[in-house]
Amino acid sequence: MNKKAIILVVDDEHGVRQSFNMVLKDEYNVLLAGTGEEAVDIFTKNTIDLVLLDILLPDIYGIDLLKKLKEIDPNAEIIMVTAVKEIQTAVEAIKLGAYEYIIKPFKVDDVLTVINRALEKRNLLREVTFLRDEVKRYHPFEKMVGKHKKLRKIFELISTISESDGAVLIQGESGTGKELVARAIHNLSQRKDQPFVVVNCAAIPSTLMESDIFGHTKGAYTGATSTTMGKLEIASKGTVFLDDIDTLNINMQAKLLRVIQEKEFERLGSTKVIKADVRFIAASNKDIKNLISQEEFRDDLFYRLNVFPIKVPSLRERKSDIPLLLSHFLEVNAKKSGKPPKKFSNNAVKALTEYDWPGNVRELQNLVERLFTITKDSVIHFKNISISNIGKRQFTESTLKEAVNIFEKEYIEETLEFTNGSRKKTAEILGIHRNTLLAKINELGLKG
Numbered sequence: 552m553n554k555k556a557i558i559l560v561v562d563d564e565h566g567v568r569q570s571f572n573m574v575l576k577d578e579y580n581v582l583l584a585g586t587g588e589e590a591v592d593i594f595t596k597n598t599i600d601l602v603l604l605d606i607l608l609p610d611i612y613g614i615d616l617l618k619k620l621k622e623i624d625p626n627a628e629i630i631m632v633t634a635v636k637e638i639q640t641a642v643e644a645i646k647l648g649a650y651e652y653i654i655k656p657f658k659v660d661d662v663l664t665v666i667n668r669a670l671e672k673r674n675l676l677r678e679v680t681f682l683r684d685e686v687k688r689y690h691p692f693e694k695m696v697g698k699h700k701k702l703r704k705i706f707e708l709i710s711t712i713s714e715s716d717g718a719v720l721i722q723g724e725s726g727t728g729k730e731l732v733a734r735a736i737h738n739l740s741q742r743k744d745q746p747f748v749v750v751n752c753a754a755i756p757s758t759l760m761e762s763d764i765f766g767h768t769k770g771a772y773t774g775a776t777s778t779t780m781g782k783l784e785i786a787s788k789g790t791v792f793l794d795d796i797d798t799l800n801i802n803m804q805a806k807l808l809r810v811i812q813e814k815e816f817e818r819l820g821s822t823k824v825i826k827a828d829v830r831f832i833a834a835s836n837k838d839i840k841n842l843i844s845q846e847e848f849r850d851d852l853f854y855r856l857n858v859f860p861i862k863v864p865s866l867r868e869r870k871s872d873i874p875l876l877l878s879h880f881l882e883v884n885a886k887k888s889g890k891p892p893k894k895f896s897n898n899a900v901k902a903l904t905e906y907d908w909p910g911n912v913r914e915l916q917n918l919v920e921r922l923f924t925i926t927k928d929s930v931i932h933f934k935n936i937s938i939s940n941i942g943k944r945q946f947t948e949s950t951l952k953e954a955v956n957i958f959e960k961e962y963i964e965e966t967l968e969f970t971n972g973s974r975k976k977t978a979e980i981l982g983i984h985r986n987t988l989l990a991k992i993n994e995l996g997l998k999g
């Protein structure tokens with residue numbers, strides 16, 4: 552339920568204060584002030600949503616008081632109350648940021664209408680500001696760590712895609728960094744100073760989904776007590792991130808398709824067409840093509856979103872990044888906690904590199920955080936990891952030789968790919984003789 556708005560009435564006439572109070576007290580919390588000084592005092596001590604401000608006060612000129620209040624809280628809406636002969640001043644007040652003026656004597660209905668409109672504007676603004684701040688708070692460390700070829704390809708894609716405005720579909724297992732990729736695209740794009748707004752398709756009940764995305768007008772449905780902006784509107788000129796898009800029901804898929812195609816929409820309960828100036832980035836950890844064949848996902852929506860496809864690799868597919876990520880998250884934890892740095896022993900790194908991380912980077916990040924917190928020693932050993940029960944999942948008990956082979960194989964493979972299969976260049980980069988390279992290719996069963 553919305554909390555009652557707080558209105559401050561500033562007027563030197565007792566009668567006027569009381570009549571405002573009578574009219575407003577059922578719907579709002581009303582505070583009264585008879586002088587400018589009193590008004591400033593009340594205004595400073597409370598979060599006032601709206602002020603009804605008489606222009607002629609005994610101790611301060613209304614315009615000066617307006618300036619003062621706007622300085623203290625620029626978000627409060629101020630409505631000037633004036634006599635006909637003061638209209639010129641009222642107009643001046645509007646220029647200084649007052650929302651509106653009303654002329655005495657006034658009709659109760661008119662006053663209520665103006666107040667409602669002002670509060671509505673304030674609510675919408677507050678919502679936008681809140682969400683923008685929220686966006687900035689989230690993910691304080693946006694750094695994407697990794698050097699594996701597959702990740703470097705993703706970095707390249709991010710930079711190319713950020714220059715355009717087409718829709719993006721990011722697919723990949725849970726915890727691989729899909730949201731990080733989406734934020735990176737936004738942060739590199741021209742839309743970077745505008746909001747990045749997340750629509751969490753899996754977390755919002757389907758009955759609320761439509762209103763969450765499109766917004767609604769007051770009274771659009773039972774329980775819609777005020778006009779509310781949807782995420783599309785909040786994200787105006789920015790990016791909308793449709794997370795877990797595969798969970799969107801077929802009905803909403805059709806509605807979303809329409810917005811992407813026509814670039815416009817309406818709030819629920821309204822016929823006013825609103826332009827949708829947003830970039831869409833969608834993410835899913837399911838294989839959407841598969842869902843299409845099961846008729847759970849619309850193929851036309853898929854093609855609309857899949858203008859730029861990105862497949863984020865699992866951590867298993869880029870094991871050479873594991874040591875980097877381990878040190879990265881140790882560093883992050885040390886910084887965050889202000890404690891001295893810690894490191895993993897070689898054996899620990901080896902074991903963690905062999906582990907196949909079904910939860911991908913998120914799982915690794917969580918494990919490092921836990922180990923950093925519970926390990927007293929500045930070195931985290933293999934035995935510490937077993938204690939902190941990484942789970943029943945097995946480490947392949949491989950010898951050092953086997954582990955080295957795994958690494959060698961991956962490294963040689965990558966270098967070969969990098970040189971487009973040139974054995975000469977590969978041998979040069981690796982600093983070994985061509986014959987040694989050939990022998991390794993055979994020994995490790997590489998295609999070469």
Ligand SMILES: Nc1ncnc2c1ncn2[C@@H]1O[C@H](COP(=O)(O)OP(=O)(O)OP(=O)(O)O)[C@@H](O)[C@H]1O
Pocket residue numbers: 690692694695696697723724725726727728729730731732835836912913916
């Ligand atoms: N390459 C990376 N470097 C550093 N941190 C990363 C990297 N990839 C992912 N992370 C971190 O791992 C966590 C999970 O990433 P993210 O939320 O982007 O995953 P996701 O693919 O959206 O997962 P899900 O499908 O479960 O929503 C985040 O805390 C993110 O910061």
Ligand SMILES: [Mg+2]
Pocket residue numbers: 729730794
């Ligand atoms: Mg995610």
